[in-house]
Amino acid sequence: MRRTLEARRDAGQQEPRPWKSLALAELSAARARMLRMLEGLPEDALTRQHSPLMSPIVWDVAHVANQEEQWLLRALGAPALTDAAFDALYDAFRNPRATRAQLPLLTPERAFAYAARVREASLDWLQRLPEDSELPLLRGGFVFGMVAQHEQQHLETLAATLQLMTSHEYRPAARPRPSPGRAAQYEVFIPGGPVRLGSDGPWAYDNERPAHVVDVADFLMDSHPVTNGDYLVFVESGGYEDARWWEPKGFEWIAAEGIRHPLFWLPQEDGTWLRRRFGHVEPLPRDEPVQHVSWYEADAYARWAGKRLPTEAEWEKAAVGSDGRPRTYPWGETPPTEGHANLGGDTWGPSPVGSYPAGQSADGVWGLLGDVWEWTSSTFDGYAGFRAFPYREYSEVFFGTDYRVLRGGAWASAPVAVRNSFRNWDYPIRRQIFAGFRCARSAR
Missing domain, CATH: 3.90.1580.10 (paralog of FGE (formylglycine-generating enzyme))
Structure with a gap:
């Protein structure tokens, strides 16, 4: 065993963490991120459909909780908190995104309360489960990893929703990004x-x-x-007007939609370019x-x-x-x-x-x-x-x-x-x- 661990360290690999502690950490990280992202948004911003491509934010909040209830509680033998009718309300396949605002969704207060209640029950159930189960859903903690990843994937979707939101200003506090010198493409x-x-x-x-x-x-x-x-050169050289570069279906699509540059780019009369990023406009970097x-x-x-x-x-x-x-x-x-x-x-x-x-x-x-x-x-x-x-x-x-x-x-x-x-x-x-x-x- 010692030789195996030394070989792992020599290869730059880390000793695997017990899956239960990893599951707790990842579930907690996902929920903390959700609360940071949505803190301070008014009820109208949470319930409005900001684009037919995206769900109302409050749908996503309850959906991730419902998935967690189905997979970390019911599928593992824990008592149910809701019934199948509730599952149908937050089923992504039954309800296309463009129609979800018309559903009788939980209010933001109730959606967040439901998510908190499910998480409390999930963490309690996690402590009762064996670390070494051979049940396929539990082998290596798979189902907990699936739920943690699912929640994080929806938070990325929420970020896209917030970028599309124009009815409310959203100016998140951002961690500074690096400022390296210009990097050559090769x-x-x-x-x-x-x-x-x-x-x-x-x-x-x-x-x-x-x-x-x-x-x-x-x-x-x-x-x-x-x-x-790089891409601006393509735009300014007429790339969007030249069918030679495009798949035929793609050229038909950009012509029908009037697309001439990436989404959220803003051309200016003086030839400069801006972009909209989360509710504010800035020079194109x-x-x-x-x-x-x-x-x-x-x-x-x-x-x-x-x-x-x-x-x-x-x-x-x-x-x-x-x-x-x-x-x-x-x-x-x-x-x-x-x-x-x-x-x-x-x-x-x-x-x-x-x-x-x-x-x-x-x-x-x-x-x-x-x-x-x-x-x-x-x-x-x-x-x-x-x-x-x-x-x-x-x-x-x-x-x-x-x-x-x-x-x-x-x-x-x-x-x-x-x-x-x-x-x-x-x-x-x-x-x-x-x-x-x-x-x-x-x-x-």
Whole structure:
């Protein structure tokens, strides 16, 4: 055992924490973040539907509590606090986002009280559960990790809702972001060969499983995500008017919607550019990764630049590293800190590229985790051997060509829900999410 622990330390890996203490920490972190985000918002801001793309905020509050009740209490044998009719009210598949404001939702006061009551019962039940259960839901604390990640994912969704909100001013207190010198964009050669994709880790989602090995050909990956300054050249050179760079459906879409630049950019008559960020307007920062671009926009820029978007396998190969050593994060096994990546939501925006040298991959690729989600060229599907667990509606019902995969997490993503193997997906027209991209090209 001592030799194993020494080898783990030599490899930069940390000894795993008991899952119950980890579950307590992650559930507590998620709830504290929710309360910080929503503190001080008036009732109208919590109950209004700020966009048909998003739920009323109060729906999300009760929804995460209801999911917690279903999975951390009822599914594990604890007494129910509500009934199936209540589940239907907060079922995301029964109630599309655009219709949720019409439902008889809990008031903000009652929604927060319900969330607090469920959490108290969950933590009490957690203390009674065995640390070493072989029940599939409890093995490694999976279901607690699932619920903690689910809540954090909804908090990222709430951040997108708050960005869309125009009826109330929202000026969150932000943790300072780094201010490095200008970072040059260059290409990193990633030698081809086998790469282990996915994860069999205890808190990995079903769409990350099973871990498997594929071969990837030699390719080149941009060292940094595309910046606002990079993307502005595409905009000002007429990129949105030139069909050569666009997927036909994408060009039809931007023409129909009148889209000529990323969401929340504001062109000025004097030729300067501003952006709206959480209720206030500021100069467009040229050195930050571009965000709020759709897959179609990312793909068009890559074509214009003479490159392409990376495949999902290429992205994960760049994150894991080409030396054959398995890594949970680009830098190794140490969980993300403020020195590795911009995660957790407290900065309320991306950091300039080149801000986190400790977060580089083994091959020298920067910023693969945090700041902005990165679109890939891949459509969303299960890996060979995929099995839905614990329910089809997390991943399987979305498989197919309608969705494109995003990797890496954004500034609004929580560290618990970010790793090399984590897979996100969305429609190629989505722009309200905190998505950007980086380019790649084949080496031969």
